[in-house]
Amino acid sequence: MSPIKAPRGTKDTFSPEINSWQLIERISSEVLELANYKEIRTPIFEHSELYTKSLGQVTDVVQKEMYSFQDRSERNLTLRPEGTAGVIRSFIEHKLYVNPLPYRVWYCGPMFRYERPQAGRQRQFHQLGLECIGILDPRIDAEIINLALNVLENLKIPNLSLEINSLGSSETRTYYKEALYNYFNNYISDLDTESQMRLQNNPLRLLDSKDTKIKALLEEAPSLLDFLDNDSQIHFNLVCQYLNSLSIRYTINPLLVRGLDYYNKTTFEIKSSSLGSQDTLCGGGRYDGLIQSLGGPELPAIGWAMGIERLLLSIPTNNQNIANLDCYIITLGEKAKILAFSILNQLRNSNLKVDISFYDSNIQKQIRRANQLNATTCIIIGDEEIQKEIVVLKWLKIQKQEEVSLNKLDNVAYKILSS
Template structure:
């Protein structure tokens, strides 16, 4: 019989790792909630057309990496490769713009792309993302970057660098696109095959090539900063000035382009020196044309996504697992004692204490060993003698000191001692 295993590019997140994930999710939720961002949850699969129109058919994501399939109704569906297009579709479909002003939304969940699995990169991967819709103010760009920085710093990450660029808009992009075609055309025989294919369809993506020879040629390519209109320059200069006022250091990177066609104006990445080649932990930018492109009213917007797999790799390098420990561990032996132990455990849990009940029924010595490994500060011990007397023993696992308490007074005593810190 074939051994069943997780598919290539997917992985199980086991209990000894999940605490890192919960820490990230809780930290992000707390920070974004304080900034009045509301959580949104969109379907894992959508119409394929949503991503073709939104991301761009000339991108690697749409051309090579999407998980698309026909359902029983012969409709073309796709597992979402990113979160923004689905959020924008929901924004339009449910008239979230009707209330006026800006919409501050965030999401978390799995995404799917068919690419070569490696450290921090899976075919089923996870993101936390943020979308701010309804304003073209440079302050919005600065706000979302500041929130990403807040989340990463709150998690204790080090060696982080913000790289920022402007990819312009409309006529800016058209002029720059032609400049890149003129520059790279003489090198067609030297750049990689993917870049040759992109030359006529999407030359900005050549700047993001991982091929070393193509990268070397691209070093002398024209800079988009030289092709920005006055309006685009003013927007970008204001974003940079606001980042300086927020004391957020950044590096200008005129070669920085994001892999999705919907970006306009500001594009940015937050990178870590601790991840080698897979340096980016957060990426995003402004996408002022996407809502209209997907059938909505013209709506400026800006957002980002944090890749959780890469972020977890960083956290594992920086800190021990934040797995929580119980406040108390309950040891019991004997039919009457075990029944009472279950009831007492439930009472303590309902009083907001973290309590683990040993269910093994093994000898006291083995249960005490498990209690010590649990990380609890104290052990509650109940045998048939204590059960008959209505008492229970409280044993400090660090000092070994022990005291006998009435079961009726246990909750009051433990509340006074408080939860473990």
């Protein structure tokens, strides 16, 4: 009988890779909490209507990628494909808008989309994201972009670049979609079937097409920035000014629209050229109309999300913070096992990462095991050490050892933590 394997597009995560996950979670939590963003945890599945209303009926996510099902009560449910909609649903349901604004939250957890699995992209994937609700001020736009860069820079991810754009108001996009439709309709025979469908349903989706023919046509296509209303233009100019004040370099990319219908005004992506063609690490923007469309008050909002799997590919190997073992305890004889068990607990209470040998092999094999675990030191206890009321402390990297009295084990913890 063949062993059962994990479903295609899912992945087990364990040591040593889990150390990189923990590094991402720790650094992002520290950066975002310092900026007064509080963690939120929403359900992994929601009513399907939440996503069809918020993401847009003609988006690839809704049409092709959602994991939707009926439960035993015949309710239509969907495993969450992204984090924003659930946060907004929670904000509205619990009437959090009655509290002082802005409402600042961050989240980290699994999402689900039916896509072709590849490096950095799985069907169960994980996102780190934040949302800021209730403030229209362009300083918030610059703040969340800066926070995203802070997270990535603290992870020491190289070759970062920022692209920004403005999608303007809903009226802006209506006029621009019409102009874009008229332009591409002249080249309808050059478009493949999928691109023709996009042209009919939402011409903006052509802007991020990977098709080489469409990319060439876009060079002469109308620019979204030429259609911006006055308010959107002022807002975008101020965002750029605030980014300048933070010495953040950026490129204005008029083709940047993102893949979901709820975006308006500021939109942005942060990329790393070290990743190749799949180079986007973070994407986000404003979604000022989403809360009202889902039954809440008319409030502006902005956010971003990062794919954890993509971050894992970007973190330098020497920055993955592999967690070493501080001490490995080796015992020789039954009496030593009893004494070592109490020493193990004592050292762990002193904040040392300690493990103990459960094997009766000879001392050289046990020392070899300590080296395999990348331990800094090992403590050796045998009958002779018990009689002398000492332990042998061996420093594995420099191959030196010393005797330490049992009543001075606190010195062992201090020495190891200071090394």
